[in-house]
Amino acid sequence: MSKAALTALVRDLLEQDILCEQEPVYGAGRPSVPLVVRANAAWFIGISLQDDPAVVVLTDLHGTTLARIELPRLPDPEACLASLAGAVGDLRKSLGKNREKISGIGVALPGFVAKDRQTCLACTALGWRNLNIGTVLAERTGLPVWVENDAKALILGEQLFGPLKGSPDFSMVFVSHGIGCAHIVNGRLLWGNAGGAGEISHAPITVDATQALPCRCGNRGCLETVASLLAIGNAARQAGLPTSTRELTLLAAEGHPQALTILHRAGSAMGIATAQLIQMLDPSHVVVMLDSALKDGVYGHALQHEADSHILHRPNTHTMINFRDFEPDSFARGAASLAARYFIFGHGDV
Structure with a gap:
């Protein structure tokens, strides 16, 4: 852009109160x-x-939460x-009068979404298929x-608000009842052919048919059946142990053999999946969001060890694995x- 065009753009943003000037910085030449x-x-x-x-939430332009409401996640679409x-x-x-500052609504859900960013193609957790959420909510709210x-x-x-907003290549993984994953490559969201890029939750991690557990997706041996909170809870229940992540981690810290086995197996599977992700995409960082008990216990240590052991x-250069509390x-x-x-930006392309 020319200096004149840039000056005009900045002036316009200042007049709209989108930008503001800070104290001058003095150095060589003009401040x-x-x-x-x-x-x-x-x-x-x-x-x-994502959950029930x-x-x-209401956020400002810096991503800070100003207000929040919790409500039941109802499976009936209309309700x-x-x-x-x-x-x-x-x-x-x-x-009150500030309501006019609200510029739009975003919705995040566990499932496949069409490229129009309006339609939920499939959401197993809610049983939704081909549901145009965007249009319905826009009609009801006027936003x-x-x-x-x-x-x-x-x-x-x-990418917009977080610590890695300056990084052109990074991945995020979260471990909850299921496992989610997404990637920024060359500064843009990796979408894939049908929006499924990053779906490691249902990538096979177990090749031994005798140990491959059935998954809710219909396949067997998926990462979710070993490394998710749901899988950990099921394994603990079958062993007669507490299903609480925190209690199970405490038992493992005390040396309980079954608790150690469950958490080490789950963390190792997640570590191998993380190593595969790094090998394929070579991101600068992989942010792993998980429960603090898992992060600081056997699960987190096994994840880090297996990832380090299987990365070329x-x-x-070195890919940093950053743990964050879920x-x-x-x-x-x-x-x-x-x-x-x-x-x-005037559009949602990333």
């Missing part, structure tokens, strides 16, 4: 005036259907969307709505980032 985006230039609503209860529209209405009413897979919304929120280390609100903030993208 420079840093510009920052105003956090309250616009607000966004993010809805997470559903979470609805669910009516409930979500009601929660959005409650948030708007609480803002533009965009829909995305939960893992993809999570990484888009990280390249000269002068935060359910992260999905809702990621959903809000979908709406923020349209406000900032």
